[in-house]
Amino acid sequence: MSAADTVSTVDGGADWAPRRRVGTRFLRSEMGLIARRRRNQAALAVLAAIPIIIAIVIAATRPAPGSGPPLFAAMLDNGLITVLAGLSIELGLFLPLAVSVLAGDAIAGEANTGTLRYLLTVPAGRVRLLAVKFGGVVVATFVxxxxxxxxxxIMGIALFGTGDMVTLSGTTLPFGEALGRVALAVVYIVLCLVAVAAIGLFVSTLTEQPIGAAVAMLMFIILSQILGAFSDLDWLHPFLITNYWSAWGDLLRDPPAYDQMLLGLLSAGAWTAFGLSAAWARLTTKDITS
Amino acid sequence: MTDATTVAAAREPGSRAVRTRKLSKRYGRRATAALAVDGLDLEVPYGAVFGFLGPNGCGKTTTIRMLLGLIEASSGEAELLGVPMPGGARTALPRVGALVEGPAFHPYLSGVDNLRRLDAVDRSTDPATVDERIESALDRVGLRPAARKRFRAYSLGMKQRLAIAGALLRPRELLILDEPTNGLDPQGTREVRSLIAQLAADGVTIMLSTHLLSEVEQVCSHVGVMHKGRLVTQSPIEDLRATAVPRVRVETVAAEDAARVLTGAGLDDVVVAAGEVTALLGEHQPEKLVDALVGDGVPVRGFGVVRPDLEDLFVSLTGEGFDVSG
Structure with a gap:
């Protein structure tokens, strides 16, 4: 038995005992799995193309110097505007869709191919599996x-340069500070989407159909957006997962207003905690018959 | 395999590689739902090649899933390598290689990448040796030439081989193989059976779930038979064979006369059918029976002593043909 001999030599007599090593192999393997999937690569390319298209459209339709509102003209001195425009448009549907697909695939996808039973008999450990799956989706969301x-x-700076950014309060910010604000907005948006990942992970433990999980998650988000549009339901709004997603716009005030964003972080944290606990409760007690 | 020997020496006498006590599974919450597995007391001794037999749908796979901690037992206990399951999964499962209900891998990854993925999940293996271990596992199942092909492009037999390679990624004390030769061609089937024999010779305990009697007859030292959720029998295969009592079979046109002679000679359970008579041989000498038949003028066309094969035994145990779904 050559395999046994090799391993015995390498590990000494300890190769029968499970090691308590905390490694990153599983997480790296998970990220590799996400990154190597053609579907994910294609989706990322489409998502990245959107701000490029926006930048080109803005550049093509920008008013000639001297005509048009001066404020609008001033806004176009700073290329970061395309970042914000791109994120704000994609946050409506594309980014939640992408995260829903990834999170929906996390457990249901493995159940669907039957690999879930082989992961668990390795043994991966159900809690560890959940943690790694969540970690993989969070990293992918961030990326x-x-x-x-x-x-x-890049596209915006190429087309519009690195001039001052006009804030919603009418003041201007130097490029460096504007860049900092945009970075904060990116982090905030990622954290909002992490909540989607956590709920999506829970939905993913309920089914063996990854597409079903993603669709269910997306319907949940759209319903939340629809309910958020009814002013009669304003008592409900703070509890909607999408309610604070656009609060990052407050970063464009001078000075920036943080109160809504703090509530947004609280909301995202609560939804994340709920999603992860529900996923944990479900997966650790589930009979794996797939 | 020095480690396996050390482990073997540390085993308490009477300990079992697989043991269940009153293990039961009921799917669904209603008490009226049928038991998929009903009070199973399974004992697989260390070093055995245990043939786990039963018609499709008799509860074999449910039992295996409970043993591996994939589904929770409704009642009863299960132990793998002396460790209670599912609580001891982390201690027991790295020492157990499993093939459950057919191969399952990521279709868009190659065979090697799929094995790499499995190994990355395993906390008990050394990442530095992963390439050697994958290569040697692929070698053992004869899949080296197709190692870099996408799993999607594999034939069923290749998929099956990859799943077995996955179970051999590290040294194991116990292999639980659910229908390992399913989908393999005759050549592949022979290879897998000889691989099982090799592994058994290395001291690995093997629990082989199958509905193929020939498989059991060729490779198993022990056998357990499940039928409708219950364990009908389990014993060393020799003991089971010993229970098979031989019968004499006489081919003749004068069946009634032959029956009279056999009854006269003191044979029990004489059965007359069209053109033949059978009876329990007991302690009688077959030669003397032929003499008696011929001496009495019975026109004997054929005479033989028939020992029931495993198939007959299983039919008698399960009360039905073997490939029938229970």
Missing amino acids: TVGVVALTGG
Whole structure:
């Protein structure tokens, strides 16, 4: 038995005992799995293309110097505007969709291919599996938002330059500070989407159909947006997962207003905690018959 | 395999590689739902090749899933390598290689990448040796030439081999193989059976779930038979064979005369059918029976002593043909 001999030599007599090593192999393997999937690569390319398209459209339709509102003209001195425009448009549907697909695939996808039973008999450990799956989706979310911001930024700066940024309060910010504000907005948006990842992970433990999980998650988000549009339901709004997603706009005030964003972080934290606990409760007691 | 020997020496006498006590599973919450597995007392001795037999749908896979901690037992206990399951999964499962209900891998990854993925999940293996271990596992199942192909492009037999390679990624004390030769061609089936024999010779305990009697007859030292959620029998295969009592079979046109002679000679359970008579041989000498038949003028066309094969035994145990879904 050559395999046994090799391993015995390498590990000495300890290869039968499980090691208590805290490694990153599983997480790295998970990220590799996400990154190597064609579907994910294609989705990332589309998401990254959107701010580029926006930048080109803005550049093509910008008023000639001297005509048009001066404020609008001034806004176009700073390329970071395309980052914000891109993120704000994609946050409506594309980014939640991408995160829903990734999170919905996390457990249901493994159940669907049957690999879930083989992961668990390795043994992966159900809690560890959940943690790694969540970690993988969070990293992918961060990368996705980062790539969208980066392509938007590069394209915007190429077309509009690095002039001062006009704030919503009418003041201007130097490029460096504007960059800091945009970075904060990116982090805030990622954290809002992490809540989507956590709820999506829970939905993913309920089914063996990854598409079903993603669709259910997306319907939940759209319903939340619809309910958020009814002013009669304003008592309900703070409890909607999407309610504070646009609060990052307050970063464009001078000085920036943080109260809504803090509430938004609280909301995202609560939704994340709920999603992860529910996913944990479900997966650790589930009969794996797939 | 020095480690396995050390482990073997440390085993208490009477300990079992697999043991269940009154293990039961009821799917669904209603008490009226049928038991998929009903009070199973399974004992697989260390070093055995245990043939776990039963028609499709008899509860074999449910039992295996409970043993591996994939589903929770409704009642009863299960132990793998002396460790209670599912609580001891982290201690027991790294020493257990499993193939459950067919191969399952990521279709868009190659065979090697799929094995790499499995190994990355395993906390008990050394990442530095992963390439050697994957290569040697692929070698053992004869899949080296197709190692870099996408799993999607594999034939069923290749998929099956990859799943077995996955179970051999590290040294194991116990292999639980659910229908390992399913989908393999005759050549592949022979290879897998000889691989099982090799592993058993290395001291690995093997629990082989199958509905193929030939498989059990060729490779198993022990056998357990499940039928409708219950364990009908479990014993060393020799003991089971010993229970098979031989019968004499006489082919003749004068069946009634032959029956009279056999009854006269003191044979029990004489059964007359069209053109033949059978009876329990007991302690009688077959030669003397032929003499008696011929001496009495019975026109004997054929005479033989028939020992029931495993198939007959299983049919008698389960009360039905073997491939019938229970």
